[in-house]
Amino acid sequence: MGAPGLVQVTLLFTDIEGSTRLLRSVGDEAYGQLLDALGSLFRSIYAAHHGRVIDTQGDSCFAVFRNDPLDAMAAAARCQHALAGQAWPGGCEVRVRAGIHVGHFRRGPRSPDETYVGLDVHRAARLCEAGHGGQILVSDKVAQAVEGRLPPGFGLKPLGEFQLRDLSGTDRLFQLLAEGLATEFPPLRALDVRRFNLPLERSSLLGRETQLAELHDLLLRPENGLVSLVGPAGVGKTRLAIAVARKESGAFRDGVCFVALAAVSDAELVASTIVRALGLQESGGMPLEEVLIGYLRDRGLMLVLDNFEHLLDAAPLVAGLLASCSQLKILVTSRAALRLRGEHEYPVPPLSFPPAFPPAEGLPDHAAFHRYPALALFAERAEATASRFAITAGNFSAVVAICARLDGLPLAIELAAARANILSPGEMLAHLSRDERHGSLDLLTGGTRDAPERHRTLRGAIGWSYGLLHAEDQALFRLLSVFVGSFTVEAAAAIAAMMPAERSPGAQTDPGAHPGGLSRFAFLDALGWLVESNLLQCIEAPGAQKRFQMLETIREFGLEQLEAQGELDRALHCHAIHFLRIAEQGEKEAGGPRQSEWLGRLDEEHGNFRGALARLFGEGGDAPTGIRMACALWVFWFRRAYLREGSRWIQMACALCPPDVPPLRARLLTCDGSLARMLGDFPRAEKLLEEAATLWRVLGDREGLAWALSHLGLVKQWLGELDSGVELLEESLSLRLSSGDRRGIARSLFNLAVAEDFRCHYARAAELYRRTLDAQQELGDVWGTGRALGYLAKVALREGDHARARALCQQAMALSRQVADKWGVGLAQAGLGGVALAEGQHAAAAAMFSQSLLTFRDVGSRDRIAECLQDLSSLLRQAGRVEQAVQLSAAAVAAQQGGTLALWPAVRAEQEAEMRDALSILGPERFQKAWAEGGAMGVDEAVAMARELGHLL
Incomplete structure (x- = not known):
């Protein structure tokens, strides 16, 4: 017999909220009758929706639905409606909560039934447990399975990302909305990891009760938008800030966001670091401060900016956020105050102790x-x-x-x-x-005689602890200080293996030896000893590998020891070479089937890349190695949307590029031009890419030329030279087809498809999108496949194939989320909104367009914001809200004009037709008034209006 197969079913768990209290209220006999009646009611409803009860235990019920998750959702909603009209013993109220999840189970070889055991069953049960009476919770798998095809009267409200009890990982949870059901409930009984991204506390906080109480009072005052915890290194500012944020988190409805800045070397990178910590991305030309303000303006949220002292030039960014976001609180830790108007400085005192030299009566007991x-x-x-x-x-x-x-x-x-x-x-x-009288401490405090006394005391304590290490452990400690942010055991071992080992004359060199000639096992023991000695921290990491980091003060000391031992240059070189290898391997993997893993890995090492590049491009650095690293990281910056930061590093590389190395200059110009294109700086992109293309032609490098032309063609398109752009893109594709470059072929196919789509050559665009999809799937490129599916969905929608368009959007959504491509997610959401609009499902269309609008706002894509506003305008016009449709259409035009990208010709033509129709309905005076009101809106005001109107449909 064949191996048993897997079948997909929908799991529905229910139980009674407050069942013990209910039992005591009505008594054993009446409670038993209540459960019987409830079971009979649920069974009949489940059966009517193709479901059946698998198990009941006490007041909980477990049912499965084989056909479609929509059946389970309809059944759960119907149960809640039935409960509302049911009469119960003694007039008591029965409130039932429900959780719905999708799982795969093995079909038995001799039975048509499945065995319902495993983590999916536990997840469904924990999902139910997290809710409240009257609430129906839905997992992300269910939401994805039904996205874009909810029946009228139903909706899904995203609640955030949570960790369910006793389960590893996190889950995106939704609340099922249905007519006649309650919509507002208390916070879920689960850890909201999105709202509270605070680091895990390594140990208890002692002796800070007074500070916690004082900071509570400070943060409650409306005038205190910025509170700065200031004090010397080692006084416990970060630990106190985390404790304050955890204690006060309930006062912030949109949560607390912790932003670690120790590994950030440049004030210019603070905005992008906050963007990432909030789960946003950058895309297009919208300034990052504008992206942050748009996201934070109406949110009751606390930002914790940790280790700000070396980034004080970014203080105006903090001031700008506070000026524009009235509900925002910012808690800063820094050795120095930011010196901003309205800042409340809070000096963090050291911990108290009895007098060291007590009076005559002696020490306390x-x-x-x-x-x-x-x-x-x-x-x-x-x-x-x-x-x-x-x-x-x-x-x-x-x-x-x-x-x-x-x-x-x-x-x-x-x-x-x-x-x-x-x-x-x-x-x-x-x-x-x-x-204190030993020479080793002279080294500690040398050069820092003007430092605050407590800072010197801390350095003395670090030096004392360091002095107690064996020589081999000291060598490893010094070496580990070159890491910026965190690192893995493998990275530490790799760099250690590159360092010369101390050995006696004539001794044989062990190629696998680590600092001091340590073996692999001794190396791990030394690493563990540094953790036990509190000189190194083992931190929680999202990946499978443990990661380690040094507190910044300890790391500063380690770097000084490296320099004192004459090892600093060699250690920094080894660090750079290791991460150059990681970057170059990541460049190869970022377009293949392991891209999700590698993009995540490159993200984890971003602090080390930043640190290495800053040193390599600095005075006395190694510019050739830095240029290689920057070129290798281009794909990562491009796909993970570190656009401004990537552009900045590439420009530094360009400035240091030797003029007599044309291939390197051509590559840098192409990298720089492509990022400028993504940022919407088309005149600059055109100049860079044309120079690059000229160099590639002179060099006879067909692949380099194809790469530059694939971006230059799109730049020409946005500059209004549509035919010229297509000619360049066709040349790019031809070059890559002749060379057999599979990845390049996929990219050129896609860019050419977009260009043909833009100039309304739909049949040609459809053919190219399909060829792109085949090429991307063959490569295993998840990112590229998701984008191709999103655009193919537009083709299917134009052709009237709504079912195919919906399916393509759902696939695009899943793949884009897999590789954290928020722009791709927004594209799929807009597509699903278009399907719902075409089918006349106004509420579902409004929900999807609103989600897409927020997604594109959170990535700073002004052109897509404009399109979403126009989509919602079309929806409002269909729903009979013509005046408001005109306002949103005018806001779309204003948003587009505030950026660098124009509306697509097809969208513009549709907009013009709809506005002519609106003019005939409203008349010139009302139309002009509505148009002027919409055109005067800023992006944030337009987004808020669009969302509010969407909720009314």
């Missing part, structure tokens, strides 16, 4: 150590390292003296306490006292 946060922190961290450690009468005075010598700085205390497994408090104190 050792049993009262927990009253002093510095001592409590020392005890907690020491016990974590040495389980038998305790503060006693015998060691109490030494612990007090240690905390006093370390000025109550939490990081310094943690570093000292981490040695409790090898040193007693008395021995620690002796070492700290002796090392």
Whole structure:
């Protein structure tokens, strides 16, 4: 017999909210009758919608639906309607919650039934558990399965991304909307990971009750939009900020967003870092500050900007966000204040401890150590390292003296306490006292005599902890300081293997040796010892690999030690070479079947790429290596929409490119021109790409020429030279066909299809889109396949094949989400809205167009915002709201004119026809008034109006 197959079914879980309270209220007998009646009611409804009950336990019910997720949704809504009209014992209220999920199960070899066990069943049950009585929750899989084909009267409300109890990973959840059902409920009983992206706390926060209470009062005051936690390194600003944000998160309906800035080397990159932390992207020419303001303007949200002290030139960005977003609060941690109007500076004090040199009556009793946060922190961290450690009468005075010598700085205390497994408090104190006169600490404080005393104290504590390491561990610690942000074990091992090992004269070199000649196992032991010593942190990471990072102050010290040992240049070179290899491998993989994995990996290493490029392009750097890295990262910046940042690095590379290397200059010009095209700077893109094409022709490089022409043709299109653009794109395709470059062929096919579509040659565009899809699927290019499917859906919609258009959009949506292509998601959403509009489903069309509008606003694509506004205008005109349709159409024109991209000719022709129709309906005076009102709107005002009107349909 053949192997059992998999079948897809929809799972529906229900249970009664507050069942225990209900049981106590009505009694055992009446409760049993209630459950029987409820079960009978649900079974009959499920059967009418092709579903059946699989199991009941107490007040919970598990049912499956074999035909279509819409059946389960209709059944759940009908159950809620039936409950509202049911009379229950004693007049009690029965409130049922429901969760709907799609799963695949194995069909038994001897039975038509399936075995319903596995994670999908647990996920459906946890989904139900997260809701409230009267609420129907739907998983992302269900939402994708029904997208664009909800029946009239039904809708899906996106709730965000959550982690369900006892399950790994996260889920995008939706609430089913149906006529007659409640729409507003309390927050879900699940962790909202989108709204609260705060780092996991490594340990408890001790001794900050006063600060937490004071910051609570500060943040509640409307006038305090910006609160800055200031203080020396190691005083615990970040830890306090995370605790404040976690404690106050309930006061912000749209959540808390933590933005780590330690790895950002340039103030120019702060805006793009915030954009990424908020889950947005950049696309098109809209300035990033405008993208942020558009997203944050009406949101009640707290931004936590951590480690701002080296980016103070970005302070005007913070001021601009606060000036435009009235409900926004910003909490900053910095060694220096931002010096902005309205900023409330909050100095973070060190932890308190008893006087180190007490008066005659002596120290307080050792049993009262927990009253002093510095001592409590020392005890907690020491016990974590040495389980038998305790503060006693015998060691109490030494612990007090240690905390006093370390000025109550939490990081310094943690570093000292981490040695409790090898040193007693008395021995620690002796070492700290002796090392104050030791030459190693002269190195620590050399060059920083003007630093604040507490900063020097912290550096002394780091140096003391470093001095207790073996030579091999010290070498590894120094080397790890070259990483910017976080790193993997594999990256650390790779760079360590490139460093020369210390060895005695005549000793054999082990090619696999690490710093100090460590073996692989000794290397891992040393890495673990650095973590135990609090000199290195193991952090939670979304991928399968563990990642590590150093606190910025510790990293600064490590870099100084590298320089003092004469190892800095070599270590930075090894770091750059390793990440150059990663970038070049990523360039190869980014267009193939492993692109999702590799784009994610490149994202994780972005801090290291930034750090390497900054050094390579800096004074005394290695420009040739930096240029290679920038060229290799072009695809990553292009596909992950780091457009402005990528353009900035490429321009730096261009400035450093030797004039006598034409192939390199041609490549850089093509990279720069393509990014300029994506940013909508067409005059600049044209100049760059024409120069690149000329160089490629002189060099006789057919692939380079095809690459430049594939972008230049689209630039010509947007500059109004439609025929010229198509000629260039056809030449690009011809060159690639002759060379057999499969990836290049797919890209040239797609660009030519877009150009033909733009000039309304629909049959030719349809043929090219289909050829593009075949080529992208053959390559396994998920990103390109998603884009091709989205455009093919437009073809199907024009041809009147609504079912095919819907299916293509759904496929495009799934693939675009897989590779985090938000622009592709927005394209699919707009397509689904077009299908619904064509079928006369005004509510569904309004929902999809509104989602698409928000998606394109969140990626800064002004041209697509204009198209969405025009789509909604068409919808309003069909729904009889002609005056408002005129307003949105005028707003679309204003949005388009504020950018660099024009409406597509077909869209413009449709707009003109609709406006002529509207003019005949309204008359000149009313039409002109509505047009003027719409044209005066800014993008944000138009988006808000469009969404509000969409909800009314």
